[in-house]
Amino acid sequence: VGCGGALPEEQTEAGLAQEPTSAPEVTEEGLCLPTAAGTQRVKTILPPSELGIPRFAMGPGGFVDFKGTLHFAVNFEDGRRALWRSTGTDAGTTEVKGFPATSGSSTPLLSQLTATPTQLFFQAPDAAHGNELWVSDGTTAGTRLVKDVTPGAEDSYLTHLTATGSTAVFFREVFDTTVFTTRYELWKSDGTAAGTVRLRDFGTTVDVSYLDAKVGNALLFFVRELEGGIALWRTDGTSAGTVQLKRLDAGPNTFPNDVRTSGALTLFKLDESSGLSELWKSDGTAGGTLRLASFGSTRSMRVLGALGAYAYVTTTSYSTQYMVLYRVPLAGGNPEPVFTLPNDYTSQGEAFPYIDAVSQASGGSKLYFSVAIGSNGPAPRDTQLWVTNGTAGGTTLLRRPLSLSDEYSSPVYAAADNLVFFSAYDTATGIEPWVSNGTPSGTRLLKNIAAPAQGDSSYPREFFRQGSRVYFSAYDDTRNAQLWSSALSNTCVAPEDAL
Incomplete structure (x- = not known):
C-alpha cells in the first residue's frame, strides 16, 4: 500500500477515528447532505488500469x-x-x-x-x-x-x-x-x-512564480529578480493593462506562498530567507496591495482565507508544536489569537502540524481546512478536517483521520457554505468520499465505492460542482478511476434512507 495507510488499531480504539453519523441536517442554505443512492458512476471511460495501483490511477x-x-x-x-x-x-x-x-x-x-x-x-x-x-x-x-x-x-x-x-x-x-x-x-x-x-x-533575469490569482478579468502574478526583489504584476490581456502593481520586497530569496482568492480580494504570504513571513492583501490595484502583518521566525505561518473584515491565518510554533488560529483586520491592526488547535502528539517527538488543504465556497462564511500532524517519516501521524466561522466557538473538528498516506492527500472541496466534500479513512471502508454540513453530527461517509477486491479504497479526487451535481474521479470495480457524480438536493431524506 506504499507509505502511510491505516491508523494502528490501538489508536482507532483510543477514539481517534470518529464514527460516521447519519443525522440529516438542513442549514441556512437549505442544501441537504447528499446520499449514497444519489452518488453513482456517470460512465466507464477508461479501460482497466495496467499499472494496477489505485492511488496512482x-x-x-x-x-x-x-x-x-x-x-x-x-x-x-x-x-x-x-x-x-x-x-x-x-x-x-x-x-x-x-x-x-x-x-x-x-x-x-x-x-x-x-x-x-x-x-x-x-x-x-x-x-x-x-x-x-x-x-x-x-x-x-x-x-x-x-x-x-x-x-x-x-x-x-x-x-x-x-x-x-x-x-x-x-x-x-x-x-x-x-x-x-x-x-x-x-x-x-x-x-x-x-x-x-x-x-x-x-x-x-527574472523568475515568474508558478503561483497566481485571478481577480475580475485580470491575472495577478509574481515576478522575482534572480538577484533582487519580488514584485506583484497584473495583466488584463492588453499591453497597456500589463503593469507592475507593487514592489513587495527588495531583498533576495523571498518567495510567495499560500495565494488565496476570496471574491475580489487576494491574500498571500511572502517567506523570507530569515524565516520571517509577511501577510499581504491585494484587490488588483497598486493602492489596494498592502502588507497586513508580519510573523517571526519562531513559528510557521499559513494563510487560510478571508471572512468578513478579517483575514485568517494559522501559526505553528517550532518549539511547542501547537497550531493557533489568528485573525488579522483587513483594514489594518494587530493579529488576534482565536483558537489553539489540540495536538495529542506533542510529547511523542516529531509531531509538527501543518495545513494540507483549504476550501471556501464562493461568498461563504466558513473556511474548511485539513491539518496533518507530521511524524519522523514521510507519512503523517494524523489528519483532521476542521471548519471555522472565525470564532473560537465556531472552530470545530469534523473528522479524523483523513488519508494517512504520503502518496495520496485527501481533497477538501466546499460545494456550498454548508456542504463540504472530502475523503477519509475508516477501518471498515478504507479511503472513500465523505461529506459534512459543517457540524460533527452532519459528517458521514458518502458512499463505499471500492470493495476489498479493488483494494478497499476509491481514492476520490477533484471534487467539482457543476449545477446540481458534484463530480469527481474515483477508483471502482472497473479497476480504474472513472467519472462519478453526487446529486445535490434541498429535499432531505429520513436518516434510515440517507445511507
Missing part, C-alpha cells in the same frame, strides 16, 4: 464549466489524450476531441482547461505540432489548434493559462541556450492564430 480531471456543461480531460495510460464533456448521464458523456499517443518516452497531458464565455482553451499534444494551445467551441468540428507557438514538433511549455474576459493570457517559458536560463514571455490569445501574440518579454 489517472482518472478524468481538469473539470471546468463551459457554457453550462462540464468539460474535462481524459489522459489514458497508453498515451492517448482526449477532451470530454458530460451532462451527468452515460449517454450525455461524450468525447469532444481525441489525440493519439505521440512517439517518444511519454506524451504530455491534455491540461489547463480554461473557459471564456464562448471558447474553451486547453493545451494538448499532437505529432505534427508538439504540445500546443488548442481551442474548442464544445463541438468536435469546432476544436482546433490555435497556433503552433513553438514551430514544428517541439513542445511549447505554457503556464498560467487564464481567461481575461473573452480572451486568454498565458506564459511561454523558453530555455535560452545562450545564457542557460529560462526566458519568460507573456502572451494573449483570442482563439485565432493571428490574434495569439506576445504581450511582453520578461527576459532571462
Whole structure:
C-alpha cells in the first residue's frame, strides 16, 4: 500500500477515528447532505488500469464549466489524450476531441482547461505540432489548434493559462541556450492564430512564480529578480493593462506562498530567507496591495482565507508544536489569537502540524481546512478536517483521520457554505468520499465505492460542482478511476434512507 495507510488499531480504539453519523441536517442554505443512492458512476471511460495501483490511477480531471456543461480531460495510460464533456448521464458523456499517443518516452497531458464565455482553451499534444494551445467551441468540428507557438514538433511549455474576459493570457517559458536560463514571455490569445501574440518579454533575469490569482478579468502574478526583489504584476490581456502593481520586497530569496482568492480580494504570504513571513492583501490595484502583518521566525505561518473584515491565518510554533488560529483586520491592526488547535502528539517527538488543504465556497462564511500532524517519516501521524466561522466557538473538528498516506492527500472541496466534500479513512471502508454540513453530527461517509477486491479504497479526487451535481474521479470495480457524480438536493431524506 506504499507509505502511510491505516491508523494502528490501538489508536482507532483510543477514539481517534470518529464514527460516521447519519443525522440529516438542513442549514441556512437549505442544501441537504447528499446520499449514497444519489452518488453513482456517470460512465466507464477508461479501460482497466495496467499499472494496477489505485492511488496512482489517472482518472478524468481538469473539470471546468463551459457554457453550462462540464468539460474535462481524459489522459489514458497508453498515451492517448482526449477532451470530454458530460451532462451527468452515460449517454450525455461524450468525447469532444481525441489525440493519439505521440512517439517518444511519454506524451504530455491534455491540461489547463480554461473557459471564456464562448471558447474553451486547453493545451494538448499532437505529432505534427508538439504540445500546443488548442481551442474548442464544445463541438468536435469546432476544436482546433490555435497556433503552433513553438514551430514544428517541439513542445511549447505554457503556464498560467487564464481567461481575461473573452480572451486568454498565458506564459511561454523558453530555455535560452545562450545564457542557460529560462526566458519568460507573456502572451494573449483570442482563439485565432493571428490574434495569439506576445504581450511582453520578461527576459532571462527574472523568475515568474508558478503561483497566481485571478481577480475580475485580470491575472495577478509574481515576478522575482534572480538577484533582487519580488514584485506583484497584473495583466488584463492588453499591453497597456500589463503593469507592475507593487514592489513587495527588495531583498533576495523571498518567495510567495499560500495565494488565496476570496471574491475580489487576494491574500498571500511572502517567506523570507530569515524565516520571517509577511501577510499581504491585494484587490488588483497598486493602492489596494498592502502588507497586513508580519510573523517571526519562531513559528510557521499559513494563510487560510478571508471572512468578513478579517483575514485568517494559522501559526505553528517550532518549539511547542501547537497550531493557533489568528485573525488579522483587513483594514489594518494587530493579529488576534482565536483558537489553539489540540495536538495529542506533542510529547511523542516529531509531531509538527501543518495545513494540507483549504476550501471556501464562493461568498461563504466558513473556511474548511485539513491539518496533518507530521511524524519522523514521510507519512503523517494524523489528519483532521476542521471548519471555522472565525470564532473560537465556531472552530470545530469534523473528522479524523483523513488519508494517512504520503502518496495520496485527501481533497477538501466546499460545494456550498454548508456542504463540504472530502475523503477519509475508516477501518471498515478504507479511503472513500465523505461529506459534512459543517457540524460533527452532519459528517458521514458518502458512499463505499471500492470493495476489498479493488483494494478497499476509491481514492476520490477533484471534487467539482457543476449545477446540481458534484463530480469527481474515483477508483471502482472497473479497476480504474472513472467519472462519478453526487446529486445535490434541498429535499432531505429520513436518516434510515440517507445511507
